[in-house]
Amino acid sequence: MSDLNKLGLAEARDALRAGDVTSVELTESCLKAIDDADALNAFVHKTPEIALERAKAADERIKAGDAPSMCGLPIGIKDLFCTKGVPSQAASKILEGFKPEYESTVSQQLADSGAVMLGKLNMDEFAMGSSNETSVYGNAVSPWRRGNDDAQLTPGGSSGGSASAVAADLCLAATGTDTGGSIRQPAAFVGITGIKPTYGRCSRWGIVAFASSLDQAGPMTKNVRDAAIMLETMCGHDPKDSTSTELAVPNFEAMLTGDIKGKKIGIPKEYRMDGMPAEIERLWAEGAEMLKAAGAEIVDISLPHTKYALPAYYVIAPAEASSNLARYDGVRYGRRAQLAQGDGITEMYEKTRAEGFGHEVQRRVMIGTYVLSAGFYDAYYNRARKVRTLIKKDFEDVFAAGIDAILTPATPSASFGLGEMTEADPVQMYLNDVFTVTVNLAGLPGISVPAGLDQQGLPLGLQLIGRPWEEGDLLNTAYALESAAGFVAKPGKWW
Template sequence: MSDLSKMKVAEARDALRAGDVTSLELTEACLSAIEGAGALGAFVHKTPEIARAQAAAADARIKAGDAPSLCGIPMGIKDLFCTKGVPSQSASRILEGFKPEYESTVTSQLFDAGAVMLGKLNMDEFAMGSSNETSTYGNAVNPWRRDGDDTALTPGGSSGGSASAVAADLCLAATGTDTGGSIRQPAAFTGITGIKPTYGRCSRWGIVAFASSLDQAGPMTKDVRDAAILLQAMCGHDPKDSTSADLPVPDFEAMLTGDIRGKTIGIPREYRMDGMSAEIDALWTQGVDMLRDAGAKIVDISLPHTKYALPTYYVIAPAEASSNLARYDGVRYGHRATLASGEGINDMYEKTRAEGFGPEVQRRVMVGTYVLSAGFYDAYYNKARKVRTLIKKDFEDAFAAGVDAILTPATPSPAFGLGEMKDADPVQMYLNDVFTVTVNLAGLPGVTVPTGLDSKGLPLGLQLIGRPWEEGDLLNTAYALEQAAGFAAKPAKWW
């Protein structure tokens, strides 16, 4: 039973339908794996009772012949998703003790499809971070280690707990959210697959907001087929979310043929940046060769406004965070500071936020408030919005010229050590998002595929960026890349 948690979603689905295994058996295997993996810090709220009840219900549905694709599949839920009656803190002290009375749309859809919730997963506080070091729960840890080195490594962020749990086989899949790369970067750091769909493809209702025009939910899985299965269950129009697209959801799994003959893949020259690891550069070249050998046409393209993407993102995202996080004031829910005699409501706001928000959240809220303030709105925020439009147009021009997908690195380096950037300029940490933020600014789908190992045995990933609303075509290209790369490495268990 101990190996059951190592199954992929597709093979577990087939085994469940064939009667070779039950959901309860799968669930118990995962719960056992979670209990033995405390050192990873991946699961922060365990829900074994809910999991067992959902597994039993899934087994009954399967026995009755009513088995959707995710029926009986044990998975983890990022702490950013509101789950009814279960702590949903966004890894922040300010939401300590908060148990929603409602379910997010995405988790509702997953549960309707028969998925089993094992618990809530660690993350950077309010999804603000690239290393999972800003969590009130403490760090999530990457299950991978450098060869001959016991240094604890980051699983990436903000969906670090999700990435760590999937890579370590604590669950068969997990949900993540992506505001500037928070699915794709941790997927690359841990050797798994992660897709951020087109903005509006998945409902944001019931997902705690960071930057409303950038946030998107998506799956984190062990391979591309599993990502296709999970994404289909997560997508769909939601009238409760005004940004949710009223479009049909294709059968993404059925589109995975691996045939990309005649497809045109763009290689943006601006993504060859100073400071990028030589191994990342070499992997990118290998990825180009793999897609060419699979029958794709490779063309050089220009995305000229790429160099402005990171500063644009770090104006827009903090500005939206400043507005979204204003609701955490100690009045209605969450943490409330204790006041001294004679102190008033302004003191309560100040103390509550000082005690409840961590340093990175405070930094971004202050930056966001600054760029939205009188005298600076036009100089920073409005200018960033205009540049965002130009970044989006760069992609539109490339697609209009016949490009079907764009291949880039996912990260500028492999996973780094926890604490290695603690005293560095925050910009050094923000540079981890250099290849991913453009996708969010343009609202496009992007997927990370594990493609190789570096010289120290750590996983490296490549990113594919697709046309809006064409996740099926993008996943098929990713599937072709996955098949060509043949990545099958797993972390050696040390936890």
């Protein structure tokens, strides 16, 4: 078999079980693809020795007949996950040289299942960004191009390296994290599947924190079946994470029947934004028709507080970031600035943070500190928390009325060029999260499924939002949508 790196998780798993291929062969194919794709800047810390060691161990396990679904499958790990003895920088200069002495719960669960770590993936610094342009490693680049245009495009953010690596077949799948859309938006930009599970479904322990009440890990894969396989391994209760829920993890793959007859799919009127591109509007309508043809009932619904979601998110997330990032002070770990004679502890903090944090992180820390300050706490932070409760109640009311899932666009546009959204107006970049942040504020599961191409040949995705803890049902609806959309486009190899 040639081009083994182009396989998905399910195909590779079945080939491994049948003895058609070994994990070492799969891993070597991916390692070669990674070395040939430095132009994408997706993998920022390569770990070929660890990968081959784990692949050999996986082959032994498969031979012995003791092999979970993920055993022997080569994947990438977002740089936000702490990995023992391997640099884990969250794409920030301030964590330069940090090699944890422990493994995040999610990456440990994947390792225990026999998955093969190929290396660490690029991302926006501390997961703050929608285009992977805030990374200390430089921009991650999308494998897609617009028509005959050579302009480099963003793979989305913050999980841009994960998206680019999966779309370019550098790995079979990758981990991502999603605080306001950071799995779903990049997945939509590069034509892959990305699911953010219910808040508390995956442990956050050992994942560098951005906004603790919003962050959630999830898989980024080549299709819905692969997402179901990988998600099952990533989920589970963790006593080290107080927000992790003690709930049995179902066999998500077994729930993929494609039968959605009688399911009620909600179409929220508030997501019809002014200035939405016609092709996004058309794709959304086509998605609803596809689900209707599969036997679902399409219902118009209202989520009245949607218009307040983006402002509420951009108060809550920076506030939590300001609190979480206070620990990076040049004392406990990471990088410390060079101090001048006579500098005290205040100068050390100031210089370390000024040098160590990029502009976007500095911006969000300042906003967060401002909205938490004594004079503004009630005016901003407390008010945003109340709005969040109202947004959550909107969803609860809709689900209580019998809606099984909600269909929306995943992004307000296709991928854009690197450097096209300037720092001069950060709000333009923040608007990329308009369809995704509500899901994080309400703690719900959401999945992005590739559903079509725009006029320039770039992927567009649709988002499905599910009931809390019902990822299996959500994946099955996504599976029906994926089957109907029949999206098979791949980027032409230019790198």
